[in-house]
Amino acid sequence: MNKLRILFLFAALLAGCSKPSEKIVIATAANVQYVMKEIQQEFEKESGKKIEIVVASSGKLTTQIREGAPFDVFVSADTKYPEEIFKNGGSDQKPQVYATGALVLWSKDIPETDLKLEALATDKIKKIAVPNPQTAPYGEAAVQALNALKLYPQTEKKLVYGESIAQTAQYITTGSAEAGFNALSIVLSPEMKGKGHYVIVDSSLYKPIQQAAILLKHSEDSPKKASSEQFYQFLYSQKAKAIFKRYGYK
The missing domain is CATH 3.40.190.10 (Periplasmic binding protein-like II)
Incomplete structure (x- = not known):
């Protein structure tokens, strides 16, 4: 038992x-x-x-x-x-x-105009929060998007995995990670609305x-x-x- x-x-x-x-x-x-x-x-x-x-x-x-x-x-x-x-x-x-659902790239401090997937490979960003792709579908979608743009090899060591999308949101909103991936539904929620900046990731970069x-x-x-x-x-x-x-x- x-x-x-x-x-x-x-x-x-x-x-x-x-x-x-x-x-x-x-x-x-x-x-x-x-x-x-x-x-x-x-x-x-x-x-x-x-x-x-x-x-x-x-x-x-x-x-x-x-x-x-x-x-x-x-x-x-x-x-x-x-x-x-x-x-x-x-x-x-x-x-x-x-x-x-829709995937977003989200940051506490990076302005929306500078929030691009390509920026994740630069030295300015040290940590990228991602829901665990083994258990969280939005994490799997994030990895697919990075691979689609051939950014995964340059960002792999920066990835910090949250146990769920909720924990990943905490990493982003506290600034523990400079940027991260999450669900659009989370950033639009009353509890999270206005906490930082986000851009919607092109849906063609990951499976629906x-x-x-x-x-x-x-x-x-x-x-x-x-x-x-x-x-x-x-x-x-x-x-x-x-x-x-x-x-x-x-």
């Missing part, structure tokens, strides 16, 4: 005979966290049901789902991880794309960041099944689409 399952069982024992939580648990990729807060408010107001949001990189959340984490819906930053979960029997429904969600099998044997399905459908509603659009998603 792995450690994560032991923790879940221990939590259940502590709860004793108390009524299980009615909250719908949404595993949320870090780039979607601010959007999800607004969607949460709209859904809870409309349905009267409560949501709990768990935020991490898509890769990390997928690992937790494999290990039995009791999530009801997984909102990923790509299609790869939800498709992997579906193929491995984690859901009876194929994942659906809910939005396409299609983001998919999946209704997890955990919900099927749960009293929350109907509520989880209701939230999953709401994620593709016109109300949710309008919120995604405000955060720069297509």
Whole structure:
């Protein structure tokens, strides 16, 4: 029995005979966290049901789902991880794309006019923050963009990897790295808006960041099944689409 399952069982024992939580648990990729807060408010107001949001990189959340984490819906930053979960029997429904994200180059101090990918290879920039490309789709897109412009060999040693897009944003906004890559949705969020300068990276330099969600099998044997399905459908509603659009998603 792995450690994560032991923790879940221990939590259940502590709860004793108390009524299980009615909250719908949404595993949320870090780039979607601010959007999800607004969607949460709209859904809870409309349905009267409560949501709990768990935020991490898509890769990390997928690992937790494999290990039995009791999530009801997984909102990923790509299609790869939800498709992997579906193929491995984690859901009876194929994942659906809910939005396409955009990659930005962002800096606390470098003005927008000087913020170019080519500048990353100069001596002025010592550290470049990037979400871990092994677990974060936006990090993978950043590496693709650097390779497309043949800048990767000159910048590889400058790359500082954040565990997720949220940690990478922290490196950039605190000035720990002179520049870095992130999601447009993060720089447009109320929490980050106005913190530095950014430019949108040419989308032809990386594969489209299609983001998919999946209704997890955990919900099927749960009293929350109907509520989880209701939230999953709401994620593709016109109300949710309008919120995604405000955060720069297509």
